[in-house]
Amino acid sequence: MTPAESAELAAWMAKFYADPLGFVMFAYPWSSDPALQIVKLHADYRQRYSSDFGPDRWACEFLDELGAQVKQRGFNGVQPVDAIRMAVSSGHGIGKSAITAWLVNWIMSTRPFAKGIVTANTSEQLAGKTWAEIAKWSKKSVTADWWMIRTGKGAMKMCHIEHPESWMVSAQTCREENAEAFAGLHAADSTPFYIFDEASAIPDAIATVAEGGLTDGEPMFFKFGNPTRNSGDFHRCFHGLRHRWICRQIDSRSVAITNKNQIQQWQEDYGEHSDFFKVRVRGDFPSLSVKQFIATADVDAAYGRELRGEQFQFAPKILSCDPAWEGDDALVIGLRQGLLFKILNVIPKNDNDIHIANLLANHEDQQQADAVFIDGGYGTGIVSAGLTMGRDWRLVWFGGAAADVGCLNKRAEMWKQMRDWLKSGGCLPADKELYADLINPETVPRMDGKIQLESKQDMKRRKLPSPNKADALALTFAYPVNPKQSTTLNHQHREQIIRGHNPFASL
DSSP: OOHHHHHHHHHHHHHTTTOHHHHHHHHSOTTTOGGGTTSBOOHHHHHHHTOSBOSOHHHHHHHHHHHHHHHHHOOOSSSOOOOEEEEEEEOTTSOHHHHHHHHHHHHHHHSTTOEEEEEESSHHHIIIIIHHHHHHHHHHSTTGGGEEEEOSTTOOEEEESSOTTTSEEEEOOOOGGGGGGGSOOOOTTSOEEEEEESGGGSOHHHHHHHHTTOSSSSOEEEEEEOOOOSSSHHHHHHTTTGGGSEEEEEOGGGOTTSOHHHHHHHHHHHOTTSHHHIIIIIOOOOSSOTTBSSOHHHHHHHBTOOOOGGGTTTSOEEEEEEOOOSTTOEEEEEEEETTEEEEEEEEEOOOOHHHHHHHHHHHHHHHTOSEEEEEHHHHHHHHHHHHHTTOOOEEEOTTSOOSSTTBSSHHHHHHHHHHHHHHTTOBBOSOHHHHHHHHSOBBOOOTTOOBOBOOHHHHHHTTOOOOHHHHHHHHTTSSOOOOHHHHHHHHHHHHHHHHHOOTTTTO
């Protein structure tokens, strides 16, 4: 390509700065390459581009949305704009690796001195599929002569021939110890970008570091994957952080290139509502992922459910307190009465046991609680303070022995009872943190088959917070409780019957 031809092509590329779909239709030989003539353009797009072939409809819609986001931000090359964050959860075979390649080509071709990082869940996926797809499409692109592409494992890189260090994208493995490789890309006058393929299995630490690289220029972050886990960074994009992400869920059955016969076999073998089918075809997160202890479906059913008074007011009121473990944890006070649970207080870590004891005593009096259970880990001082106030509160040791021989310890036993309570119609407040707390903990496989939950320290290593709100609910199942008032009334009624009974009345 001559310098004049390159300059003319650069002028064309500038026209597609905010038109990624237009770039895709212009950059690749859809009409002349038989290998690309697999998908017929949807009628809505066929007329626009005067072409019979192109991306599947979902990809066209995704690229159009991306273009709209670029226009909305109006990056001027100097002042940074809000990051564009887009995530796609899907079944198998929809062409996620292809759209990854198109995004790389579009950004690199329309934005001088852009810098990017691409990763996938395993080194094999990264080298054999994701990067291989990027190399394939880059060679088919009209800008192919601009790039030097390396495909060797461990050295995968695509860079501009004249600016190899300042205009480039590289492939990085997602090992947690490699997290620093995802630090800031420093493209203040261009576009720093990250693309995660099979994002559900990428460690949270990688995503956390990548987020720090979205402060300069016109940053972009894309995540694609099968929704295999109900926790972690990819799951949060569709739930707790959904307000930050533009999310799409793609059913494989709606995509032209997928294997419909295979999908039909899966539907027959597993059922449309099975987790297998939900993850691999519908692109939905599973009701219960492999190690997840409490099913998402059970929490969904309980979330925000309402009860009539007569459905719970007969039951004892059980007050619980889960003290904070570390500085970023919260102390939670909860109350359960039968199938109803509510959170009364959430406060930051507080070492003033007298203050917490007074707070708990006030709740006990106001609620006329029948029992108060406190986590023994950091609750001994609270219980001691309660004793000086004449309170009969009970410590619960999560690591203590379980009455249920199928559970490793008291914590597993309480969580098991809490899980059964949810299945029996338990009602939860509409609290997103409590929701996440309940579905986040995973089980630890054991040879003896006993239920063991991962420790809070293990959860923190997975970048998950301590499930304080869920533990506050679990504490209410520590020991059997009888209503104090009901017991008194029953005793008085029994005495009245005895006193009023005349053994000779029937003679």
